[in-house]
Amino acid sequence: MTLPYGKRTMTKNNLILGMALTDGYGNLRGAWRAPNVDPSNYVNIEANIRYAQAAERGKFAFLFTPDFPAVRADVERAPISNIIEPLISLTAISQATSRIGFVATGSTTFQEPFNQARQFKALDVLSHGRAGWNAVTTSDPAVAANYGRPVAERTERYQRAHESIQIVQALWGSWEKEAWIKDQASGRFADPSKLKPINLQGEYVASRGPLPIPPSEQGQPVIFTSGGPSPHLLSIAGRYASGFISEVWTIEEARAQRAMVRRAAEEAGRDPDEIKYIVGLMTTVAPSVREGLDRRIAIAGDTLTAQVPHLAAMLGVQLQHSQLDQPLTPEQLAAAQASPMDPRSGPALEVARQGWTVRDILAHGVIDYHPVTVGPAEVHADHLQEWFEAGAADGFWLSPDVYEDGVDAFVDHVVPLLQERGIYPTEYPGRTLRENLGVPELYGLDPRVTSGEDS
């Protein structure tokens, strides 16, 4: 467990971009039916490779694969929503790319730590230091049922998560930096004193080790986590994570969360700059806002207009379907109030006040998983810059509306603008994911982090 620190890239141009790889189509409802989209793309690794290569052209630091392994959606009308398998898909993509990193979601509840340690480190080694693990506890009952179990209590899930992550990190470090001699002349292959068992025994999981895989170019994979800032999750993030993937709708919310995440790292004895807070953003890049909205309406049409009642509730006004192509009346606008129950209500009200029709308000994506930006490059660049400079994010994970042309559009139009503004790198800072995130190398458990279990 030597050398916890390594070189560090920290410049002004350090806004981080990642991209979600989901179902092969895109994150706008109906993307699979868009005219230029092949409806088989859910299983076409070739399509995902194209998207990854486009993101790499745009110097994206990583691809991120969310994962809830179950059939969740209404499969009759909408695609099953995630990549068929994160590690297998990203491994295939690694062979067709050279710089972009791979943050694969992996459950601490439904995986054996030894298998997880092994597969992630294998990808790290064969991608030459580009792997990351988004460690989540997975609380979806449909997923649990696929493993023949009920969802465990949160305390149990997080206890197992601490144990799993510590075992995985210890296994990653069990082959130490100088262990591999491989001297053909003398015949010494490895130094057994630097390739040692870990002998970790938790309440839920255990492993003897060592893991017979040497360090990669970045030492070991980067740990991420994602979720809301509960004390349970913050304890995971603070101790182990170098990236935190979040879901927030406003700058204020993001700043508060980022501060909590950074404080958690500090409390675990780490430098808060070592954990990158990454917020979501869904993008539609188009020559103008009007054309962007039209694109969204053409693709997501019916599913947008079905949201009228939801919008009405968010704004506290009555909205009729017949009002779809009208803006809110002055009376409605005067009466409207952002619902405190839904953080998206404030941004939605702002859009309504700009005078858009109800259909266009919805086409702005005001009811979605993340903030949505629609329009020419400036709209997206302004959003990214504003959040970044406000200390609301260290980076963003983007979900393009339609992968087939949405990644290229962002890379060709928005990325150059970010580079001109001096907030985004023009070349990859390094060759490994850690270098491109600006987080230190690590071998094994971080010695600054107490190793006792937490509950």
Added chain:
Amino acid sequence: MTLPYGKRTMTKNNLILGMALTDGYGNLRGAWRAPNVDPSNYVNIEANIRYAQAAERGKFAFLFTPDFPAVRADVERAPISNIIEPLISLTAISQATSRIGFVATGSTTFQEPFNQARQFKALDVLSHGRAGWNAVTTSDPAVAANYGRPVAERTERYQRAHESIQIVQALWGSWEKEAWIKDQASGRFADPSKLKPINLQGEYVASRGPLPIPPSEQGQPVIFTSGGPSPHLLSIAGRYASGFISEVWTIEEARAQRAMVRRAAEEAGRDPDEIKYIVGLMTTVAPSVREGLDRRIAIAGDTLTAQVPHLAAMLGVQLQHSQLDQPLTPEQLAAAQASPMDPRSGPALEVARQGWTVRDILAHGVIDYHPVTVGPAEVHADHLQEWFEAGAADGFWLSPDVYEDGVDAFVDHVVPLLQERGIYPTEYPGRTLRENLGVPELYGLDPRVTSGEDS
């Protein structure tokens, strides 16, 4: 669960070849130290890709990755003996090849069936129908310790194996052949009546399903198993396997085992031709036998001569180290008897009777995991043809002495001879692993196999 049968390739030229991918170096002890070998090849996916491409040039049906995930060897002197991770490595290789199949070993004891079903099918889909699963119960205590457990009783291991394989196959079949509508015009994505839960509840493992991955070009991955022909393993092989990977030293032993495996398939209600019995062979291809032996002595030197006492015991004679460069004396030969305790003794005695020195007898590889063939192309082709025509094997899995040049040597010299002799295909019979093995397509559980658990 429709259409259990599909097209079948059964010609005269149907000897099957597979190749083991192990540690990146080769299966001759000391291969990692050979002059033309890069000692980092254990982690160089690029090297494994070269070997795979060479095997594909030779129309090999599959690559096979044995797997005992633990540090087993004397790591100070010899490499850790298996590929860093079977599925991750083979997935990377799949992207640089187009026809060769991938038989990855996966334990039914230390894996969750849902994860296994998902990862194997993901590889199957993205390789366009080239995946196989070597399902083994794993009885190595060093492996069990990595999962924090003792080795379970055989009855328990095999009960869990039956449950796991049935769940995996049912999950593979849970997305039926006609389930994916993906009609952009009507917006129908999938037919929920053909994408159904499996609801299998075993004693050790369970899963609800369905698995959200459609069939590949071959339906689903091919199941293999490997081991000695115990009743437990034969019950697995007979019901589920399309390939049986074995370890035998003589034609007689192989014929008897192959008959047992075929009978087990018949007893499970299947056509015995649907299970391919694949025997091991380790090869050193050289211009002459003498040059082959010299190559082996140069690379494996000390480790060969350390086997003198073992050889003496196998033949029931006294052998001195000083006799290394002498053949057995007429008196020794007259007294020698093949030990009934070691199936390798008969073949060893045959080599001794040919008059080779003790060093050369050992250089023939008479004490190894599989039969060894050394010399020019004819030696190898004769061995393969003799076993094949005697009904001792449907195919062979080869372990070259040194991958770096051993695969090319076999492909360039032995393969053409097999093709000339009309026992080996000159082109791949098909595009999928099932087509190239000559086993039928399958969707879900084989309806001919009773689905009750076995113990």
